[in-house]
Amino acid sequence: MASRIALVVVLLLLFAVPALAQQQPYLLHVLILCCLYAIPAVGLNLMLGYTGLVSLGHMAFAGIGAYTFAVLMVDAKMPFWLALVLGVLAAGAGGAAIGAVCLRFRTHFFMIVTLAFGLMLFSVMNNWDDVTRGAAGFPGIPRPAPLGGFSFGPLQNFYYLALGAALVAFAVQWRVARSGFGRVLMALRQDERLARAKGVNAMLYKTAVFALGSAIAGLGGVLHVSFLRVAAPATFSLAESINAVLIVIVGGAGSLAGPALGALVFVGLPEYLRVASEWRLVVFGVLLVLIMLFAPQGLSGLIESAWRRVRR
């Protein structure tokens, strides 16, 4: 009950932010970035946290969505919402196709192959000048089209779009975690052999979650380039894929709120703590190692155990 009240309070606060902080566009900017980082992290959390699939090329799938969206909008002159849906579907389809190859492998080999595909996709984004405009990035992506008279041009309105998309991603995650599908995924993480002996088609379920995770990453990628108004390969590089793993692990892999906590800590905190930018990733790298050594459940694990101690 307490957690439900907390959830409602947090949601109300998030929706009230633009009204409460009218003189602070910077705060809105940071919160939008938090949403944009949290969305792909939700996709990775379904794979890494719930199913135990450590993908080292996650952001490349966000890139598939983002570049599909950019090409459809700018070159094919499609309307924003159609391009958005097609971008998400393209990321999901790419995830299903590449995932089906990657998932023939386990443990180390799965990670290596996801790493290799991530690097190959990055190389395509970086070098296929005719379509992706190459390393300089894909410029001139228009702002989202108004929806029923509500324009997404102003910052606070784009904030509602990013927040809405993040809520959709978290709702999907919540639905999956409570469903039979989600329980099969968790069974696969805990003991794949046992699950298969019980008649689970492991390959089918794992490909499905790879596709779903990639589609959610694609949603994040589409909104990210629509916010920046330029799609750059660096947004979908190996370094960004590592950051996505970091967000999921710091927040707490396999927990519902994990990606939100991780994105707040990774994007939000440094902006306000004014950590010198070159030390920021040093601190996060060390933090990641320390979490693995001493608190593998991440922040949400720490909060939960602290909460339990308080209630006692």
Next chain:
Amino acid sequence: MLSAILEQTINGLMAGSVYVLVALGMVLIYGVMHVLNFAHGVLLMVGAYVCHFFFTRVTGSYVLSIALAIIVLCLLGIALERAVFRPLQGNLRNQVIASLGLILAIEHLVIAVWGPNALQMKVPATSALVAVGELRFPVQHLLVIGVTLVVVAILFVFLKTSKFGTAIRATSQDRQAAMVVGIPVERIDWITFGLGTALAALGGALIGPLFLVFPQMGDAPMVKGLAGILLGGMGSVPGAVIGGFIIGVAESLSTLFMPTDYRDSVAFAIMVLILLVWPRGLFGVRVRGED
């Protein structure tokens, strides 16, 4: 055409030498501890920076700087094994994620200390040319290949004939059995880790003068070293050597008929294809029942 092929082959052998040095370190550590250290490329990069530091600030002797870089990185490797990889032994997921943390921390620490720009390292061997047929190469090219071959030879003799090398091989074949016959496997762990990072440092110190010293210089050698390991057969030491050289030459020759932009992807595509159609590689000794 023929001289272009020769030129690219020598370039490929030179690049391949670095992949071999990285692959050897990773495969030795993988064999003994069953860890894939994704931070191995970053350690190569630190080796190059340490070598650059000693070369430009302290001694001015390239050979001495290489030796010092190897010693420093060996100690760093042992420290990392103690602090990070040993406590996480047996948990593959956590080890890999911790190694990602090490990549972030080390790479950005280097950027914070030395700045993001590439550093030059002017070694006499990069400007002196040597003639091979009609072609001319910097001496450094041949130096990289030669040193790598010598190191590989020494390593093989060490692994095959010395008591210690035998203990390393025994531990990677069967850790439990090695413990039963009284091999101190934990000591083997840290020594192998130190040896592996020392090889990475040598690789970094050797290519530093050729391709500049910069924070991301270890990324490509790490992934391509990995490709070499898979081509040679996961867990096989001779496989890592031959695989590393093949990857280097293949990507170098691919530039003759493909845009150079996609050179890196050649190595990755080879890697995925091998895993799919030929998972045992050249000398497949799939360690410990990976299916």
